[in-house]
Amino acid sequence: MDQNTFKKLELLPDRLLEADNTVRIVWKRFRRHSGAMIGSVVLILLILGSLLAPLSPYDPDESHVLERFQTPSLQHPLGTDALGRDLLTRILYGGRISMTVGLLVVGITLSIGVTIGAVSGYFGGLIDNVLMRITDAFLTLPSLLVLILLSALLREVDIPLLQQSSVLTIGVVIGLLSWMTFARLVRATFLTLREMDFVTASRSLGASPLRIIVRHILPNAIGPIIVESTLELGYAIIEESGLSFLGFGIQPPTPSWGNLLSNAQENFIRYPWLSIFPGLMIFLSIISVNYIGDGLRDAFDPYKVLQTVGEV
Amino acid sequence: MLAGTEDHLVNYVMRRLIQAAVIMFLLSILFFALVNLAPGGPLSGYGQARKLPPEQVARLKRQLGLDQSLPFQYMVWLVGNDWIKVDLDGDGIPDSYGTRHGILRGDFGFSFRNRKPVMDEIGIRLPNTIYLMGVTILVSLIVAIPIGVISAIKQYSFFDIFVTTFAFAGQALPDFWLGLILILIFYVWLKNPFTGEPLLPAGGIFTANAPFSITDWIAHLILPVTAGALGWLAWYSRFLRSSMLDVINQDYLRTARAKGLSQTRIVFKHALRNALIPLVTLVALDLPYIFGGAVFIEMLFSWPGMGLLYYQSALQRDYPVLMAILIIGGIAIILSNLLADVLYAYLDPRIRYS
Secondary structure, X not given: OOHHHHHHHHOOOHHHHOHHHHHHHHHHHHHHOHHHHHHHHHHHHHHHHHHOHHHOOOOOOOOOHHHOOOOOOOOOXXXXXXXXXXXXXXHHHHHHHHHHHHHHHHHHHHHHHHHHHHXXXXXXXXXXXXXXXXXXXXXXXXXXXXXXXXXXXXXXXOOHHHHHOHHHHHHHHHHHOOOHHHHHHHXXXXXXXXXXXXXXXXXXXXXXXXXXXXXXXXXXXXXXHHHHHHHHHHHHHHHHHHHHXXXXXXXXXXXXXXXXXXXXXXXXXXXXXXXXXXXXXXHHHHHHHHHHHHHHHHHXXXXXXXXXXXXX | OOOOHHHHHHHHHHHHHHHHHHHHHHHHHHHHXXXXXXXXXXXXXXXXHHHOOHHHHHHHHHHHOOOOOHHHHHHHHHHOOOOOEXXXXXXXXXXXXXXXXXXXXXOOOEOOOOOOEHHHHHHHHHHHHHHHHHHHHHHHHHHHHHHHHHHHHOOOOHHHHHHHHHHHHHHXXXXXXXXXXXXXXXXXXXXXXXXXXXOOOOOOOOOOOOOOOHHHHHHXXXXXXXXXXXXXXXXXXXXXXXXXXXXXXXXXXXXXXXOOOOHHHHHHHHHHHHHHHHHHHHHHHHHHHHHHOHHHHHHHOOOOOHHHHHHHHHHOOOHHHHHHHHHHHHHHHHHHHHHHHHHHHHHOOOOOOO
C-alpha cells in the first residue's frame, strides 16, 4: 500500500477503519465472489474427506489380490488398484499427505519469508542489501531441478527425523526453495510503512524494533500475506504431486495424489480410472485454492473498498 | 531512444553480467557441495562401485582424483587438471598430466552412465528441447494474444466470461495429468478410421525407420505441445486481458478515439502495442520455467531432450550430467532475467537504466 492509498482511506467513514469492521468487510466482499465461495466449499469438502478417511471400511495399505483392478462400483466408488486396494480410500489418505505437505510448506515459507522481508525492509542499509542478494541467489536456482536433486539425495541421508518421514523431507525441501516471494512482498510493505508518522511516533515512545515490526507494521501487510499464503498452498500441492509423480516425492506405500498418479501409469491404458481420479483431486484442490486467493485479493483490495463504498 | 542511452545500456548489462558471474560462482560451489556431501559420495552413482573390494575402490578414487581435498577437487572441476600431474593408473604416484579441461572451458567430464563426454550428450539433447519448447511458447502466444485482446475489448461478454473461467481452470491443470489424459484420449481411445492406428503418436520426435515426412513430425508435436502449452496459454491470455484493460482506459486512447480513428486501428496499433510490452517481459522471465516443465512433458512423451536426460540422470545418480544441467539452468535463468530487463527498457522508452 502506498501513501495514496492511505489518503484515500482517510476519506472513508470512520467505522470502516476499525479492526473488527475490516474483518466484516473482507468477509462480506469475499462472500460476494462466487468462484471463491464455491472454491471454499470444495476445499472444505476435500479437507473433511481426508480427515474422515479412517471411517472408510477399507484399509488403505492392505492388499486383496483377488479384488484387483475392479471397475468403479457401489462397493468401490472409484474402483480398486493393482493390489486390490480401494482407490477412494487411498485418495482420501493421499489428501491428508498432500494437504499436510502444503500446510508445512506455507508454514516454512511464511516464517522464513516474513522474517527476512521484515528485517530487510525495517532496517534497510547493509542488512537489506545482504539479505536481498541472498534472496536473488535463491531466485536464480532452477527450482524444479534442485528439488529433484535434493529429494533424490535426502532419501539416502541418515537424518533421523527426515529418514522416517518423506512428508517432512518434501515439505522442508519445497519450503526452503519457495520463501522468496514472501520476503520481497513483506520488504516492500515495510519500506513504505517505516517512514510513516505512526512508526516514528511509536519509536519516540521507546518501542523496540521487534515491537514496531510485529505490532505496528506487520498487521498492515496482513492482506497480501494471506493472499500469497493461499496461492502458496496451491503451488506446494502441485510441486509435491509433480515430485511424487516423478518418483522423487512421497514414497509408496504411503499414498499421495502424485504417486497414485505415477503408479497408475503402468496400467492406465487398461484401467484409466486409476489415473483420472487422483489427477482430478490435484486439479480440484488447485483451482479451489486459486479462486479463494482471487476472492481474498479482491476482498482485501483497498481500492475496491473505495469503488464500492456505497455497498458497504 | 534518446542519444547516449546505448552507453547506459552497455554499462548496465556489464554490471549485471558481473553480478551474474558472482552468483553463478556461488551456485557452482553450492551444487558441488551438494553432490560431494551426498551419502556415499559421488561414487555412489558410479555403476558397480558399491560391489568392488575396498582396495579397488581406493584405486578408483585415486584415478578419479576423489582422494584429494574438496576445495582441490572443486578447483579441478572448475579449471581442469591438464596442467598438473595426476595419478592416472591409481598406483599412488602422480605420473602424467590430467585430461580434464574444467567446466570453465566447457568440459563437464564424463557421464557415469555411458562414459561419454557430458557435453556431447547435452549437444544432442538440447536442440530437441529447444525445438519442443520453442513450438510450445509460439503456440501459447499465438493462441493467447487474440484471446486476451478479444476478452479485453468485449469485457464481461459471454466470450470473456467463458474464456476467463477456462483460463482459470487451465492454470490449475497439472501438465503431467493433462498429458496422461491426452494420451488416453488421442492414443488409446481414438483411432485413425482408415488405418486403425492410434489417432496421434504419443512418444518420440518422429516415427523410427520411416522416411522423413513433415506431417509425421507435426503429428508427434501435437500432444506434447498441447500438454505443455495449455497452462502458459491460460496464464498469458489472462495477463494480456488485464494489461489491455489497463491501457484501454488511458487518456491517449481517448484522444485517439476522439480523433476519429477506427476501433481496429486503436486496438491493434495503439492499445495492443503497449499492452504487449509487459507480456514480452513476462515471457522472457518465464522461459526457464517453461523449459523446467520439459521434465514432465519429455518424460511422459519419451521426448529425447534435456528434461528426460535430467530425469534419467537423477534416477541413476549420474552426477556429472546433473551438475552440468543445473549449471546450464542457472545460467539460463540469469540470462532470461537480464533479457527481460533489457527488452522492457528497450520497448518502453520511459524506462531508464540506473
